[in-house]
Amino acid sequence: MDQAFSVAVLVGSLRKGSFNLKLAKALVALAPDNLACEFVQIGDLPLYDPDLEGDAVPSSWTRFRESIAKTSAVLFVTPEYNRSIPGGLKNALDVGSRPMGKSVWDGKPAAVATGSPGGIGGFGANHILRQSLVFLNVPAMQQPEAYIGGIADLFDADGNIAKPDTKTFLSKFMTAFGAWVALHAKQ
Structure with a gap:
């Protein structure tokens, strides 16, 4: 097999017991x-402020930017907050896109999976995130779409996917993502 593509996994929820973290691990x-795949933390990033660019760039920004820059692709897994993405994830997009002209996102293929206890599975967050990815020149996989509703009942006590149909779907999603990355990643 050829060398694997490195994938940064970003989870929009910062909660320790996050359902979306469980989904990302699955x-x-x-x-x-x-x-x-490698998880990249976003919870320690100070809010983006251009005044912090220069000599005193926060070390967490540097760590984050370097982590994303060295990867071939990105997997976003996030809940929906108020029909949008969580603030921490939006901040990570902003930190990675600056300073102007030095975006670490440029051209990296991505996939978006959203999960929610509700029935629409984070549809709003999925599409809001995709809007930002268009501007950031991140080709996001279009199909299959992953809106995972009823996420609170998806896992067993050990954090494994309890529903065989969902596990089959998620496996197909990741297989499609592997093909998407192979097609679009910069070598």
Whole structure:
């Protein structure tokens, strides 16, 4: 097998017991062999403020930018907050896109999975995130779409996916993402 593509996994929820963190871990476990996934933390990033660019750039910004820059692709897994994405995830997009002209996102293929206890599975967050990705020149996988409703009942006590149909779907999603990355990643 050829060398695997490195994939940054960003989880929009900062909560320790996050359902979306469980979903992200399940997706990583289902990743095809051509994807090497690594979680990149966003919870320690100070709010983006251009006044902090220069000599005193926060070390967490530098760590984050370097982590994303060295990857081939990005997997976003997020809940929906108020029909949008959580503030921490939006901040991570902003930190990675600056300073102007030095975006670490440029050209990296991505996939978006959203999960919610409600029935629409984070549809709003999924599409709001995609709007930002268009501007950031991140080709986001279009199909299959992953809006995971009823996420609170998706996992067993050990954090494994309890619903076989959902596990099958998520496996297909990750297989499609592996093909998407192979097609679009910069070598």
